Amino acid sequence: MKSKRLVVLAIALLMFPQLAQTLYSPALADIGRAFAVGPQQAAQTLSVYFLSFAFGVVVWGRLCDRIGRRPSMLIGLSLYAVASILALTSRTFDTLLVAQALAAFAAAVGSVVTQTLLRDRFNGAQLAQIFSLMGVALAASPAIGLFGGASLVHAFGYRGVLGCLLLLSLGLCLWSWRALPETRPHHLAAVGVFETLWRMLQDLDIWRSALLVALFNIALFSYYSLAPFIFEDLGLSGQSFGYSGVILALGSGLGAWFNKRLLRRGFGSARLIRIAALSGLLGGAGVWLMQGSVLFVLAMLPVVLAFGMAIPNILGSALSNYGDRLGTAGALFGLLYYLLIGVGMMLAAWSQALGLTLLSCAALGLLLARGQGK
Template structure:
């Protein structure tokens, strides 16, 4: 399969986990009402999602080295379809959390295995460019997710979101069955999980990448987990929150486009991550100042722009030293950063303070981004 043929499918697969998260965000208020739970408890669905996602990442990444990329992708998507069907039948909030955990476990295959497929096919500067293109596609995910999720909740409640996600996963399964190639190298040895974990835990570069991915993602998803309740406190509707996602997608898309353009001009990915972190700090300070007003959406644009600039560079450079065990290394890398994201979002939903959450993430990203440059 050529690059042009592979690109649409891998874009869709990478977008799916983020779509699943952002489609679900506008439904949190309806879930809170339907199951008679507090907003903080309803927000736990996102933190549970990330923690289960972390487990899925390590399982699917490991299996992709053993069984191949294609069969593992089909298995993960099938589990998502089954879990979404289960979520439509539950009657208690705890059962919904369990169904969401199972769905997240399955959805993780779209992240880790797709990234592994891309790393199988592309290397070096080409890989950074591919991740930049993917970043532009991912920038559309929040807009599609928030706007579509808000519209579905308005007419059908949270069940409309679940039905849509089930349908999307089923369509992706069929597309993969028809078009996804097997990219696992025929001579790839099965790396020992414990040995790979030991190498990565001692690798300061891996921990730096984990921290950067987590910081930018927690900042982004803080808005999705706390935002519905911030809008509700201001007397604004779920639909208005959904519309804000369209505006934020413009910022994320601009960040990804700027990143791609600046890479072509010869700027290094490391320096672009530093710039992105500084932009995130500025945006966070402005959100903190405006977080009791709907105007917070405008400085939030800077936060998502920083996400669009930084993430392609961090992901593209993270595992360059683990090409002989990409599936296993990607699994463990994903496990580490999704555990941090899940824990961070649990703290965010507990605090319900968007501005300070963003500022902590921005400062952490700036420290991590500058520390390597200062040492070099």
Template sequence: MSRPFSLILATLLMMFPQIAETIYSPALSDISHHFAVSPELAAQTLSLYFLAFAVGVVVWGRMCDIYGRRPTMIAGLLIYAVASLIALCVSNFSYVLLARMLSAFGAAVGSVVTQTMLRDLFKGKQLAHVFSLMGIALAISPAIGMYSGSLLSSHFGYKGVFTGLFSLAFVLLIWAFLALPETKQAKEIAAAPLLATAKIMLKDLQIWQVAFLVASFNVCLFAYYSLAPFMFEQLGLSTRLFGYTGLILALGAGAGSLLNKQLLQRGACSPKLVLLASVLTILGGIGVLLLQQSALFVLPMLLVVTGFGIAIPNILSSALHAYQDRTGTAGALLGLLYYMLIGGGLMLAAWSQSLGGVILICGSLATLISIQRSST
């Protein structure tokens, strides 16, 4: 390996898709007013983003098995940078949607290829430890995105946000080009057959459980980013204040990730921890429903993001143990499945405009699945 593997760069690449998504969230109100579209239509940009992201996950995951991890990562980052530049220049909302979908396609490389590289290099408890650290990074990345997005949006409008997105992609592209190593093992001569792998995974109940669990916790989180800007606007509160809530929620998610790390060290099993996270999500959803006419609805969201910080590392670290011979392809197909579920869930969330209801439904679904997994 000509370049040493950097966990710092890997962490930033893992954080990149969430930062790229949440930095856009504070600009939704400005986009709605600038292009004269309804809040529901503006919020749909998030659901379309995740559907395009799902396609990107399977394409990049497949490419990293065929062509290698490094060239795939560089190609995805390049596409994201170009798409962000297009979004900055267009003046029609339909073109903004298309540019956002193209950027989502490129951003997916940060998720699936980084996870594949980590599975190349780490196994067993070491992998669980690394994913736990990644969970902490993922917990704070929405806060970074929201705070940055609120500053850019309040000073420069939505174009400031797109400029920030382009700059972020450009920096990561140069860094990856200069420092990212190839982690694909030499013995991996041929990529596993895509359709054959898909057939195996679609018959695997554990894969479906993982996909619905990942989707449930992510829909809860991103429903906040898509619906809360308009809730704040209705309450007469500023975009910058909405951005500050990301810092509060990051504390909850970070606390969840640290608590998860401590519980794992004390011998707690992953299924039980995911069940705990699911119950916290239900309690948070009830609180949001009761307080959604007040800015205090942010407080029970702390329970939701704490659950996210506990659940996601435990779900992802054990998701593909049975697919070690085809991690890129299997990771791509799993990502395709759960990102399509996330996109569909966010479409329903944008239609319902009920943050508390969405969280309660997702938390209940996660609880049912977690109980079944814990019992087996």
């Protein structure tokens, strides 16, 4: 029973960073109008988010090895609430960017600490199944985030989204304070950050995994960054963009469901990642061909399906050789792939070319996946 309660709380905590990103996405156009900035500048708020998130992953991952999983989570969620208040009171775009950077730094606690405590409690095939379950749960995030964000922006403007994120962070902080256990091993060996970093930088499997995580995330989040402006160019409302989240959730849910079924049938992780990359390539080609029509949203289905299939398999096996230093290794691994995501999102915002971004990510992902084993 305790394990089930932990998994439910872990799902909520792991969903938090993704919900924060997807809730924020429908507010980009309104932010552009409120602060008199263009689409490229408004979209850069997501790039800032990912870069700050990357450094947050390192700090929280290291802290959860030093002071524990539970206190790290409580401090991070409290800091997110402070950042949300700063964003709500921002009067300039630069101040909003600073608030976004602080919020992203704090939100990283939901990713790295949650993954670490799950690796504390579960391993092997059981851990792969847990991550697969997480994938099914995360499939709901785009629908909740995009639809909820669009509704809040329509009713209250971008401040409605920021207020919702403030309440969400406070709610999770209270829940964690009441129910989150401490899972850090009592006799955790002291490991050096730079020693671990050097070992990981020489590990080709770590580089491959980090690049794959980054590419599948860039493909997904480039939609959140660029699609609001495509909808605007097509003469469609922000609410229409929010409704598209239902389609994305369907694709991501199907991907997680297929992943779970194929794992039970004996498909290896590497094979599933290759299938996901092919699905992403198909979707990218469809978006590129149909970008002048709202039908491009349907072409996103194979892209989000690919995300739902690939990410649980990559994360489930990435740190199998670092069991004696999960918090630190998880932090550095997260830093690596979130830095790559941040750079990729900057390039996507600069290009304003969704179809080309998706095709590039899928093609590179397929090349990397072909280099893996069975």
